[in-house]
Amino acid sequence: MNIVSTPRCGAGxxxxxxxxxxxxATPLRSDAQSRTAPPxxxxxxxxxxxxxSRGAIVAVLLSVMVGGAGCTAMSGVxxxxxxxxxxxxxxFDIPLSVFVGPSRKELRARVKARSVDHDLPFVVETxxxxxxLVGFTPLGTKAFTLVRKGTDVQVDALTGPxxxxxxxxxxxxxxxxxxxxxxxxxxxLAAITFENWQISDTCSNGRPLKRQITRQPPSVxxxxxxxxxxxxxxxxxxxxxxxxxHYSARYVLQASAPLAAxxxxxxxxxxxxxxxxPAAAPGTAPVGAPSAAPTVAPAAAPAAPAPAxxxxxxxx
Numbered sequence: 001m002n003i004v005s006t007p008r009c010g011a012g013x014x015x016x017x018x019x020x021x022x023x024x025a026t027p028l029r030s031d032a033q034s035r036t037a038p039p040x041x042x043x044x045x046x047x048x049x050x051x052x053s054r055g056a057i058v059a060v061l062l063s064v065m066v067g068g069a070g071c072t073a074m075s076g077v078x079x080x081x082x083x084x085x086x087x088x089x090x091x092f093d094i095p096l097s098v099f100v101g102p103s104r105k106e107l108r109a110r111v112k113a114r115s116v117d118h119d120l121p122f123v124v125e126t127x128x129x130x131x132x133l134v135g136f137t138p139l140g141t142k143a144f145t146l147v148r149k150g151t152d153v154q155v156d157a158l159t160g161p162x163x164x165x166x167x168x169x170x171x172x173x174x175x176x177x178x179x180x181x182x183x184x185x186x187x188x189l190a191a192i193t194f195e196n197w198q199i200s201d202t203c204s205n206g207r208p209l210k211r212q213i214t215r216q217p218p219s220v221x222x223x224x225x226x227x228x229x230x231x232x233x234x235x236x237x238x239x240x241x242x243x244x245x246h247y248s249a250r251y252v253l254q255a256s257a258p259l260a261a262x263x264x265x266x267x268x269x270x271x272x273x274x275x276x277x278p279a280a281a282p283g284t285a286p287v288g289a290p291s292a293a294p295t296v297a298p299a300a301a302p303a304a305p306a307p308a309x310x311x312x313x314x315x316x
Contacts, residue, residue, distance in 0.1 A: 084115035085163050089245040091171030092213050092229050094194045096148070098179060102127040106254040109172075111164045113247035118163045121254075124173055133170055135162065146170060164249075172240045172249055176231050180208045208233055 102125070109120045122135040133146040137159065144157045146166040155166050181190040182203035190208075191200045196216045201208040211231035218225070232239040241248045 084113075085161065086111060086113045086116055086118075086165060086168060086247050087245060088165035088167055089242070091168060091242060091245060092175045092197060093171065094174055094178060094197065096126065096131055096150075097128050098194070099126050099128065099177070100179065101258060103256065103258050105256045108252050108254055109164075109169070109249050111247060111249045116163065116247070120164055120169070122169065126177075131170065131173075133166060133173070135164075135166060135169065168242070168245060168247075171229075172242070172251070175211070175213055175229050176233075176238045176240055176251065180211075182206050182208050 104123070104125045106123050107121070109122070111118045111120060119138045120135060121138070121140075122133060124134075125132045129150060131146075131148040133148075135143045135145075137143050141159065143159045144155060144162050144166050146153065146155050146169075148154075148170070153167070153170075178194070178199060180201050180203070181192050182201055183206055184190065185203050186206040187204055188202075189200060190203050191198060193199070193216070198214050198216050200212045200214075202210040208231075210233070211229075212227040213229040213231070214227045226243065228242070228244050230239075230241040230243070232241075236252065238251045238253075239248065240251065
């Protein structure tokens with residue numbers, strides 16, 4: 001295809017049609033009009049901006065309305081999942097046979113550690129071969145259970161990972177509840193050894209004031225020396241400091257009572273049915289009645305001898 005350019009002439013100049021300048025679709029504006037008049041699509045952009053702003057505001061309001069109902073639940077879940085916790089560690093442990101008789105205690109503990117300040121109510125029951133520990137949330141919901149039989153320990157977490165490990169609570173209970181030997185040393189220092197643990201009590205008037213528990217042989221961790229556990233018996237609470245586990249706890253006794261012994265099985269007393277006695281025959285003494293003494297008629301008195309007739313000689 002051949003393109004023929006026809007020159008366009010005017011005002012003393014000719015310009016080929018192929019190179020002619022394009023004619024603008026809109027009339028040109030002067031500089032003054034460009035500065036004073038708003039752009040053609042300014043109103044459209046303003047409308048779009050206001051629409052987007054309203055959409056963002058509506059989205060925020062909807063999120064607040066929809067999420068407001070579950071805000072508390074979400075905060076609770078996030079608190080459980082991301083809350084700081086006490087590190088679980090291998091603490092003090094002794095056989096349950098050292099406890100004298102079964103008992104039940106209700107306690108409330110306040111545990112403090114790095115970034116942790118937690119309130120923990122719980123109930124513990126001990127016998128010679130078992131220990132049951134039930135922990136609750138501050139609102140009274142059951143949080144976990146720990147059951148120990150002999151050396152076997154089972155833990156069931158009901159509301160997610162507990163802030164204070166149940167093993168640590170059990171270790172604290174054993175540390176402060178182990179029977180003391182202050183009765184034999186009313187004032188002074190009384191020491192006793194359980195397996196690989198040495199317990200030293202500072203006694204006064206036959207009762208412990210302070211207790212130090214040290215693993216034998218002593219463990220040295222990061223240059224730390226001294227007892228593994230310290231217990232202080234105050235008037236209204238018991239303080240437990242776990243130096244190897246890096247936390248402290250204050251235990252307050254709420255209630256305590258010995259567990260009642262199971263009722264004895266009732267003894268069956270045999271019921272004896274009395275046997276009816278046979279009716280006695282008429283004129284017969286009843287069986288078992290004493291027999292009447294036989295009536296014996298008195299013997300007749302011998303008759304007096306008749307007087308003899310007088311003889312002749314006597315008659316004379």
